[in-house]
Amino acid sequence: MKFKKVWAICLASVMTLSLIACGETATNEASDASPAEDTATEVEAETSEANTEEGIPSYTELNLDDYKDVSATIKFTHHKTDRAEDGTMDKMVAAFNSEFPNITVEMEAVTDYAQDALLRLSTKDWGDIMFIPAVDKVDLAEYFMPLDTLDNLSAKLNFVDSWEYDGICYGIPYMANAQGVLYNKAVFEEAGIKDLPKTPTEFLEDLQLIKDNTDAIPLYTNYAAGWTMGAWDAYIGIVSNGDNTYMNQKFVHTAEPFNDPGDDTGIYNLYRILFDAVANDLIEDDYTTTDWESCKGMLNRGEIGTMVLGSWAYAQMQEAGDTPENVGYMPFPMTVGGKQYVSAGGDYNYCINVASSDENKLAALIFVKWMVEKSDWCFNEGGYTVVKGGKNPDMYAAFDGCEVTSDQPSLPGEETFLNDMNSESELSFNAGGNDKVQRIVEAAATGSETLDDIYADWTKAWNDAQAELGISADQ
Amino acid sequence: MGAQLKNTRRRKKRTFSEWIKSRDGQKVLVMVAFMIVPLVLLAVFTYIPFGEMVNFSFYNMKYIGARKFVGLKNYAKVFSRDDCFGALKLSLYYMGGSVVQLSLALYLATLLSFKVKGGNLFKGFMFFPFLINGIAIGFIFKFFYTRGFVFDTVLQWCGFQLDNLPYWLKDRSINNISLVGTSVWRYFGQNMVLFIGAIMSVDSELYEAAMLDGANKFQQFKYIILPSIKTIFVLNVILSISGSLSAFEPPYVITDGANGTGTYFVVMHEIAHTQQKVGLASAMAVVLLGIIFIVTIFQKLFFKYVFKDSTQ
Numbered sequence: 100m101k102f103k104k105v106w107a108i109c110l111a112s113v114m115t116l117s118l119i120a121c122g123e124t125a126t127n128e129a130s131d132a133s134p135a136e137d138t139a140t141e142v143e144a145e146t147s148e149a150n151t152e153e154g155i156p157s158y159t160e161l162n163l164d165d166y167k168d169v170s171a172t173i174k175f176t177h178h179k180t181d182r183a184e185d186g187t188m189d190k191m192v193a194a195f196n197s198e199f200p201n202i203t204v205e206m207e208a209v210t211d212y213a214q215d216a217l218l219r220l221s222t223k224d225w226g227d228i229m230f231i232p233a234v235d236k237v238d239l240a241e242y243f244m245p246l247d248t249l250d251n252l253s254a255k256l257n258f259v260d261s262w263e264y265d266g267i268c269y270g271i272p273y274m275a276n277a278q279g280v281l282y283n284k285a286v287f288e289e290a291g292i293k294d295l296p297k298t299p300t301e302f303l304e305d306l307q308l309i310k311d312n313t314d315a316i317p318l319y320t321n322y323a324a325g326w327t328m329g330a331w332d333a334y335i336g337i338v339s340n341g342d343n344t345y346m347n348q349k350f351v352h353t354a355e356p357f358n359d360p361g362d363d364t365g366i367y368n369l370y371r372i373l374f375d376a377v378a379n380d381l382i383e384d385d386y387t388t389t390d391w392e393s394c395k396g397m398l399n400r401g402e403i404g405t406m407v408l409g410s411w412a413y414a415q416m417q418e419a420g421d422t423p424e425n426v427g428y429m430p431f432p433m434t435v436g437g438k439q440y441v442s443a444g445g446d447y448n449y450c451i452n453v454a455s456s457d458e459n460k461l462a463a464l465i466f467v468k469w470m471v472e473k474s475d476w477c478f479n480e481g482g483y484t485v486v487k488g489g490k491n492p493d494m495y496a497a498f499d500g501c502e503v504t505s506d507q508p509s510l511p512g513e514e515t516f517l518n519d520m521n522s523e524s525e526l527s528f529n530a531g532g533n534d535k536v537q538r539i540v541e542a543a544a545t546g547s548e549t550l551d552d553i554y555a556d557w558t559k560a561w562n563d564a565q566a567e568l569g570i571s572a573d574q
Numbered sequence: 575m576g577a578q579l580k581n582t583r584r585r586k587k588r589t590f591s592e593w594i595k596s597r598d599g600q601k602v603l604v605m606v607a608f609m610i611v612p613l614v615l616l617a618v619f620t621y622i623p624f625g626e627m628v629n630f631s632f633y634n635m636k637y638i639g640a641r642k643f644v645g646l647k648n649y650a651k652v653f654s655r656d657d658c659f660g661a662l663k664l665s666l667y668y669m670g671g672s673v674v675q676l677s678l679a680l681y682l683a684t685l686l687s688f689k690v691k692g693g694n695l696f697k698g699f700m701f702f703p704f705l706i707n708g709i710a711i712g713f714i715f716k717f718f719y720t721r722g723f724v725f726d727t728v729l730q731w732c733g734f735q736l737d738n739l740p741y742w743l744k745d746r747s748i749n750n751i752s753l754v755g756t757s758v759w760r761y762f763g764q765n766m767v768l769f770i771g772a773i774m775s776v777d778s779e780l781y782e783a784a785m786l787d788g789a790n791k792f793q794q795f796k797y798i799i800l801p802s803i804k805t806i807f808v809l810n811v812i813l814s815i816s817g818s819l820s821a822f823e824p825p826y827v828i829t830d831g832a833n834g835t836g837t838y839f840v841v842m843h844e845i846a847h848t849q850q851k852v853g854l855a856s857a858m859a860v861v862l863l864g865i866i867f868i869v870t871i872f873q874k875l876f877f878k879y880v881f882k883d884s885t886q
Binding site for chain 2: 214217218220221234235237238322323324325384385386387388390521522525527530531532533534537541544545
């Protein structure tokens with residue numbers, strides 16, 4: 100009897116202790132990781148050396164052929180649920196394993212990635228590789244392993260400056276997107292549209308033609324999905340004013356960003372397309388019950404004329420039906436100073452957990468490099484090439500003659516301004532601010548507000564946020 | 575020696591090991607052993623996070639990054655913003671829905687507690703929606719309400735013209751009612767089963783006696799059933815009302831809170847996760863908790879008064 104009790108108590112205490120012990124190892128790992136953080140800041144001076152000391156080469160130094168026998172188990176968290184389901188991810192990992200048989204890659208596809216990733220990030224224990232969610236650049240070194248200097252990387256890859264801080268890159272895009280408009284070529288032909296529209300006014304006229312001459316929905320808003328509405332934000336900056344420093348540098352300092360410049364450009368006319376299209380009944384009948392999955396097939400079959408989405412959607416639209424040849428992609432209909440601008444930039448960026456063990460960091464870096472340079476994932480998704488000089492899919496043919504450029508990073512010391520402004524003003528441009536674009540649709544459909552009312556409201560929120568955060572508004 | 579020991583024992587303390595072996599000690603030990611697991615779970619998953627949330631509400635913070643103490647500023651914002659308390663108005667729809675839901679449940683429970691052919695089958699069918707995951711229900715109803723889909727088709731069979739039917743989710747005058755409909759559909763079966771359980775406990779001799787006295791079914795309901803299920807009735811009302819203050823799933827899944835359907839919870843979710851104003855959202859949560867407290871106490875008092883009256 101007594102023995103049993105003693106045994107039970109022992110067992111219980113062992114269990115409790117093991118719980119505590121778990122907690123402790125976690126903290127140990129974290130503190131182990133902090134020297135790495137320190138190096139992260141030092142790397143600035145001597146990236147490659149600092150890294151080699153740890154036994155992990157930098158991205159550009161890493162020669163894949165030298166590391167064929169590395170063995171580790173790494174975890175990759177990503178947002179491509181569709182690619183996880185259709186087996187693309189597994190195929191790529193299988194191809195990776197034929198070269199690196201001893202690296203086991205565990206994958207998890209997260210549906211609500213943008214939010215979940217942020218929550219997981221705060222635990223430090225999220226695996227080894229993920230895609231960088233919306234964090235502040237100042238905090239990059241705290242969470243992610245430095246990959247290389249910006250100078251080294253930008254010699255080899257495009258669009259690597261979006262997660263750069265103090266000259267060090269923490270992320271590499273898995274693919275790049277160009278921001279244009281999806282359309283159905285057959286619908287355009289049937290509607291009698293000969294030249295692709297170049298201005299918002301022309302675009303609206305063409306939508307009207309589609310409505311008059313065909314049965315297709317001229318512009319499908321995808322209102323119900325939400326994020327598809329937020330996708331309109333991608334055309335602020337380069338597309339709407341041709342200035343690649345606008346989005347990350349000037350926007351936060353602009354006192355009245357939503358004023359009508361009067362020449363069919365600017366943010367004003369960007370959202371005016373949406374407002375006027377809704378007001379003139381050029382969109383789907385019941386926007387509140389749109390369905391993202393079925394819209395792909397509808398565009399493919401010619402039941403939808405146009406959709407405003409990044410180039411990443413192109414491949415999915417092609418796969419969704421029997422007439423992939425009808426799916427087309429064109430530059431956004433806005434002309435600034437006689438020229439159409441196309442904004443291109445990295446999609447989600449791979450990053451490596453700074454708290455991972457050294458073996459896992461090395462294996463993760465190998466995997467990332469292989470994915471970027473050898474997996475062809477970017478090309479297969481219809482992405483703009485990340486590797487400099489890599490091949491581009493045919494869909495970008497319509498972009499000939501347009502100026503393709505990417506947003507410049509924010510000025511030193513102002514890295515957090517845009518995030519802060521987005522959060523404080525609650526407009527969240529390019530950061531999940533879907534409801535503000537949905538509001539435009541609602542206002543146009545019900546007549547509850549005019550576009551100018553909405554812009555006045557936004558301007559007030561923007562100015563209040565500038566005042567609250569002490570950000571100068573001088574333009 | 576023995577006497578001395580006895581003396582010390584009586585005078586004050588036994589050693590700990592002696593005490594733990596005694597009857598009192600064993601009692602405490604057993605109590606602690608049984609309680610420790612639920613208490614730890616309760617503390618770790620409810621009270622500590624809650625305390626943290628209250629703490630958050632005094633800061634201007636995002637999920638990650640630096641925090642800044644701002645005192646009661648977040649609370650001031652909750653009360654000064656239009657969208658926070660504006661969203662509470664939508665709760666009126668859900669409260670209206672819970673009245674419908676409870677009356678429907680009570681009516682059906684009363685019917686089913688008498689002898690009905692296939693009663694168990696009906697009970698099963700009506701309880702079934704409660705077993706479905708709330709997110710799945712959201713998707714079901716998204717398609718249910720889509721123009722020309724299930725609901726419209728059914729109504730067309732009944733002779734309605736599609737052109738005369740409203741857009742169930744687009745039309746702002748009815749979209750909240752459509753959403754409330756889904757929550758009524760989901761929960762009335764559960765309320766009903768609870769009511770049936772309570773009604774079953776009524777002694778059937780009472781009905782016979784009442785029948786002999788010439789009471790009809792309605793009188794039986796009013797004077798026998800209702801008083802005997804009042805506890806469960808009050809509980810259901812309180813749960814439904816606090817549930818309608820914190821309605822989340824239908825608007826979040828079906829409409830994403832857009833088009834004027836954003837309830838308090840959806841707004842809170844948006845502020846916390848999209849705008850990353852975690853402090854403000856925490857303050858909203860604390861304020862809502864306060865409101866639910868007040869409403870619950872008010873209801874308690876109300877029912878105490880009402881039922882006291884009716885029994886006298």
